[in-house]
Amino acid sequence: MGLDETTAQGILATADPVEGRTPTGVQSLRQLRRRRVLVLMLNVGTYAGLVALFAYLLAHGGFTFLDGLLLLAFCLSTPWAILGFWNAVIGLWLLHGPGDARRSVYPYAGKAPDTAPIVTRVAVVMVLRNEDPERAFARLRAMYADLEPTGMGDHFRWFVLSDTTEADIALAEEVVFQAWRGELGLSARIHYRRRNDNVGFKAGNIRDFLDRWGDDHDLMLVLDADSFLGAASLLRMVRIMQANPMLGILQSLVVGMPAASPFARIFQFGMRHGMRSYTMGASWWAGDCGPYWGHNAVIRIAPFKAFCELPTLPGKGPLAGHVLSHDQIEAVLMRRAGYEVRVLPEETDSYEENPPHLAEFTRRDLRWCQGNMQYWRLLAMPGLKPMSRIQIAWAILMYVGAFAWALFMILATLKVFDPESTDVPFPTGLGLTLFILTFLMSLAPKIAGLLDVLLRPGERQRYGGTGRLIGGALLEFLFSVLLGPVIAFRIAIFMVGIVFGRTVKWEAQARDAKRLSWRTAFGGLWPQLLSGVLIGGVLYAFAPLALIWAWPLLVSLLGAVPFAVLTSEQAVGRRLSWWGLCSTPEEVLPTSSLVLLDAQRYAFAMGGPPKNLAP
Numbered sequence: 001m002g003l004d005e006t007t008a009q010g011i012l013a014t015a016d017p018v019e020g021r022t023p024t025g026v027q028s029l030r031q032l033r034r035r036r037v038l039v040l041m042l043n044v045g046t047y048a049g050l051v052a053l054f055a056y057l058l059a060h061g062g063f064t065f066l067d068g069l070l071l072l073a074f075c076l077s078t079p080w081a082i083l084g085f086w087n088a089v090i091g092l093w094l095l096h097g098p099g100d101a102r103r104s105v106y107p108y109a110g111k112a113p114d115t116a117p118i119v120t121r122v123a124v125v126m127v128l129r130n131e132d133p134e135r136a137f138a139r140l141r142a143m144y145a146d147l148e149p150t151g152m153g154d155h156f157r158w159f160v161l162s163d164t165t166e167a168d169i170a171l172a173e174e175v176v177f178q179a180w181r182g183e184l185g186l187s188a189r190i191h192y193r194r195r196n197d198n199v200g201f202k203a204g205n206i207r208d209f210l211d212r213w214g215d216d217h218d219l220m221l222v223l224d225a226d227s228f229l230g231a232a233s234l235l236r237m238v239r240i241m242q243a244n245p246m247l248g249i250l251q252s253l254v255v256g257m258p259a260a261s262p263f264a265r266i267f268q269f270g271m272r273h274g275m276r277s278y279t280m281g282a283s284w285w286a287g288d289c290g291p292y293w294g295h296n297a298v299i300r301i302a303p304f305k306a307f308c309e310l311p312t313l314p315g316k317g318p319l320a321g322h323v324l325s326h327d328q329i330e331a332v333l334m335r336r337a338g339y340e341v342r343v344l345p346e347e348t349d350s351y352e353e354n355p356p357h358l359a360e361f362t363r364r365d366l367r368w369c370q371g372n373m374q375y376w377r378l379l380a381m382p383g384l385k386p387m388s389r390i391q392i393a394w395a396i397l398m399y400v401g402a403f404a405w406a407l408f409m410i411l412a413t414l415k416v417f418d419p420e421s422t423d424v425p426f427p428t429g430l431g432l433t434l435f436i437l438t439f440l441m442s443l444a445p446k447i448a449g450l451l452d453v454l455l456r457p458g459e460r461q462r463y464g465g466t467g468r469l470i471g472g473a474l475l476e477f478l479f480s481v482l483l484g485p486v487i488a489f490r491i492a493i494f495m496v497g498i499v500f501g502r503t504v505k506w507e508a509q510a511r512d513a514k515r516l517s518w519r520t521a522f523g524g525l526w527p528q529l530l531s532g533v534l535i536g537g538v539l540y541a542f543a544p545l546a547l548i549w550a551w552p553l554l555v556s557l558l559g560a561v562p563f564a565v566l567t568s569e570q571a572v573g574r575r576l577s578w579w580g581l582c583s584t585p586e587e588v589l590p591t592s593s594l595v596l597l598d599a600q601r602y603a604f605a606m607g608g609p610p611k612n613l614a615p
Contacts, residue, residue, distance in 0.1 A: 325371025
């Protein structure tokens with residue numbers, strides 16, 4: 001339960017925002033409104049131009065009912081790419097233009113000196129559910145060991161919050177925890193708790209922690225089982241929160257750890273570039289209404305406990321009950337309470353692990369999809385900021401757009417059966433222009449991120465040099481072209497299933513690199529393969545020239561099974577590492593915190609964790 005009304009009002013009474021400025025007082029609300037209007041005009045203008053061009057092309061030879069469906073699918077699938085394009089362009093300008101990105105985008109960070117003492121009580125909270133205990137505890141132990149030499153460790157308490165249901169894993173958690181406690185002594189600042197149920201999923205697990213221990217702490221760092229932060233990054237975030245009492249959630253920019261799996265390695269290489277400029281641009285106009293991604297974020301406990309409890313959605317079916325994707329809703333509730341939610345748009349020692357193969361990637365994505373579809377019922381929550389409603393709508397549109405894109409491909413194939421006049425020559429040049437524009441817009445965040453690295457000689461060396469960087473970018477480009485349609489069709493199939501009551505289970509994610517068998521890959525991807533056969537067969541029989549346009553889609557769908565198997569092959573990952581392709585800076589030169597983590601992992605692999613490990 002949240003706090004009682006009197007206590008909640010007391011928390012709000014501490015808010016004393018400067019009139020005309022955001023709650024932290026660091027930015028002008030008028031300035032943010034001007035930025036948002038500009039971004040809105042850029043997006044609406046681009047959207048209107050693309051839709052008008054596509055409608056003109058569809059009207060060639062007459063506008064049919066099928067053309068109307070195609071136009072609707074185009075309208076739903078395009079906005080996400082357009083916003084990504086403008087966020088990337090704005091972010092690249094901020095990073096390399098004449099201004100100061102820090103003052104323009106995240107001035108709140110400038111209020112926190114790097115030498116400021118830690119005076120708050122911080123809980124480091126890791127949430128587990130049927131995860132490998134040694135793998136998870138290795139992260140916490142390395143973070144603990146990295147923090148202790150700073151002299152700030154007394155301000156931190158460490159909590160492992162388990163929702164594990166498998167008896168053998170629960171026992172292993174207890175054993176690993178007790179071994180750690182035995183090393184640190186009875187006065188150790190570490191705690192372990194396991195619930196007997198999974199009520200409320202991860203958000204319910206955190207809520208139970210708040211009810212038990214929340215009042216004993218000022219801030220909490222929320223970690224997933226695959227999360228890891230270096231001490232310098234953690235202390236920087238805590239200092240920023242201390243210096244800004246009206247900052248409710250500070251989300252770090254999370255990057256992928258070095259990975260052995262070729263799938264994870266290539267995927268996070270592209271995400272690394274895509275997130276840098278995109279996040280900078282998005283933070284420039286979103287400002288105080290930023291997102292929360294559910295982990296690697298520092299949260300102010302009192303308002304979170306008082307105002308951010310998630311509603312239970314009434315009814316039955318996959319869109320009822322507890323909210324699966326808790327983070328975005330908690331972010332908008334925190335902003336509704338009068339506290340800012342911000343992303344720190346700079347790369348620090350804040351890491352996560354990405355799924356090791358395509359099957360695990362899609363399983364995670366479908367859970368997010370179902371959770372985001374629940375947001376339809378939360379759009380009308382009273383008291384939300386207009387920006388917060390846009391934030392919720394955009395989270396919905398991410399998956400609606402993928403569904404619409406897959407539907408667009410199917411409808412475009414059926415277009416060969418649509419009778420229309422052929423007296424008017426088709427404007428091929430305009431059609432090619434539209435195709436290139438939309439394709440480049442979808443890649444804009446990655447292109448902007450790559451340009452950002454290329455424009456900085458020192459940064460290029462961190463990726464192993466210009467040649468390896470460009471080689472990795474070309475490989476990741478091919479990877480994205482092959483991955484996109486597979487994921488879009490999987491989401492589309494799942495969303496149809498939601499209508500008929502299909503749901504997902506919240507289970508542990510696979511973390512280790514593991515080769516997918518051909519049987520497993522085919523079992524999960526035969527719908528994509530069948531779709532490719534049908535689309536390709538129809539085009540070959542009735543419109544063979546259209547195969548020129550459809551080849552990226554067909555290669556992706558027809559090659560989905562071998563793509564999944566090949567990108568799970570550990571030998572491929574080792575070869576990419578040997579060549580230096582798709583390397584991240586931490587692989588080229590590991591940070592001291594990651595060195596500590598590797599030492600912990602090695603010790604567990606050798607039969608037990610090291611004692612008294614220090615940098």
